[in-house]
Amino acid sequence: MKGNWLLPEQLADILPAEARRIEELRRVMLDLYRTYGYELVAPPLVEYIDSLLSGAGTDLNLRTCKLVDQASGRTLGVRADMTPQVARIDAHLLNRSGVGRFCYCGSVFHARPVGLLDRRELLQLGAEIYGHAGLEADLEILRLVMESMRLANVGTMRLDLSHPGVVGAILATDPGAAAQADEIHRLLSEKNVPALLALAGQGDAPRNETLAALRTLAMLYGTPADVLAEARQTLPPLLGIARALDDLQALVQALPDIDISLDLADVGGYGYYSGVMFSLYAEGWHDALVRGGRYDNIGAAFGRARPATGFSFDLRKVAAGLPPARRSGAISAPWSEDPALALRMQELRRQGEIVIQLLPGHVHDQEEFFFDRELVRQDGAWVLRQL
Template structure:
């Protein structure tokens, strides 16, 4: 194997692309900032139990572990930044009992890629809101998510909605064991209505619950699904509350193309309620995903209502406006000492000044402007 080869699903980002990504990262963090979200920088590595690998099987399988040579304890390289931000809210920002709006942008590392075309090193960008349980907070985050994906060209955007609360309310009412609920949830995620029906028949569930679980994979489509679900699903308070939240989101975005799927339950174990995702007509997968995860902070000593979204900024590659290279001013290396003060002043003003050693630099064969001495003064001339 060549010594320069990288592991599978790991790739370098070269100058022109890196310039575009950094530009959009700054733009997105600026967008978050004007909506009141403060930037945090969690560490790349923590003790593995702090990354919640013990409570989320999917997250645990993604997490790469190493032994800490200082303490001898097991470390984990983060596969998801959301649990880290929940820890920050619950522990480091515990003095604030009100709302914390936090955002982040950093690399995560996966032991395996999520899909054949996915990287193992996503650049995860996201925003989280802690301390407010009402659906209005979810509406705020969905609005911010849609504004975020709009900075790149993904075609027509579809807002996809689901609600894990419907399934969990039915599972509780049907008195399913934790193992049965996990098994049925897995079948739901595979969209296999026949398997769902066969499984609930095998368990000999009460007819009402068997019918409800069999219905879930069929309850998908446009906004009218909410009304349809009200007439077909059992009249449980938690189910009605979940449908009310879905309706509230639909009402908040009257012009947005919306798809609702009550069996769209592709979630991390820590999600507890409303689920949302943004899809583009030119993409094979979701651009951004989010949802409510109330109580996650209990693992760090403070249970808080929470909602948020994230996405891999690398998905934006090739879909961003071209970010041109900063125009350069060249100065002959023999003149650097004499022109030192002028060069530093130009750089302080934001100009790019490069030293010309008589060969190409960064792929540039020609620079159209040069710093030269004329009549005892340093001038920038076009060449």
């Protein structure tokens, strides 16, 4: 039995004060989304692997734990991301013709962590819009992201935008480059220009003009005005590039009060996203706090490839970067079988007060509360006294 209290690597208990703060954040976030018209959905933690991974790419497959269903013999997956499940609900169960707005919050589990400092169990909270292909939906999602983080009292923030359509347009003109798309996207994400140029000597290699465009693309990051101007001047005059740059420019102009940067080589998840991608960074967190973007093809596996855009984040990660949770003031009540005391405690609790009755023979020891008042018997009645 030695060590049976230990948890597996990169899993952790959430203790009382922190658990309360996470729960309070969950409530205010979902209440915020409701004011925007988002409907809450709650898909199951486990489902058939074919459905769980539909349209989600290889990264999600590697992060998903698999097991055999004893009832059917089929392979099940423990969800590592809730977006495919929401896409299934929109496409198959609700089957609406108009715009659908959905939000969710639930645990997800990763077979392997995304980063060295990341946990494997996340409390994923997100919001998604289905059925509208225009930038209006992307803009609503971005505004909701910023409002969510402000509600959580996250401080200095920066929004990074990108668009897979830029590199996609370049690769589409060159069969040699398209054949090495996975490697090219990886090297662009790492901004590994020497390795990109070294592709020239490998088999069915990309053309020299393609490699030149990719080298330029790797350096296109920074303030929106500078990046967009340089991209329009130096990248090939392709329709796909022009459309992607127009989308980015429109969103930047619509969000003048937000600190925005562009990184046209940030192409992680290129097989998943179909339009504008974004990451939100904030002071105090080592990695992106929120990720999202447009993923119009995710519903195709369920028979309806509806336009879709959204975001998600780990609520535990947000809470962990905030100042320590404050303890709440509470009322101390002695142990007594006096019916009048029971009624008084019930009255106070219905008013939203925290009333803790001390059990006989024990000193009350707690992390989440401190006593600032007490109930005492005075002139035949139970009254509050400040401590």
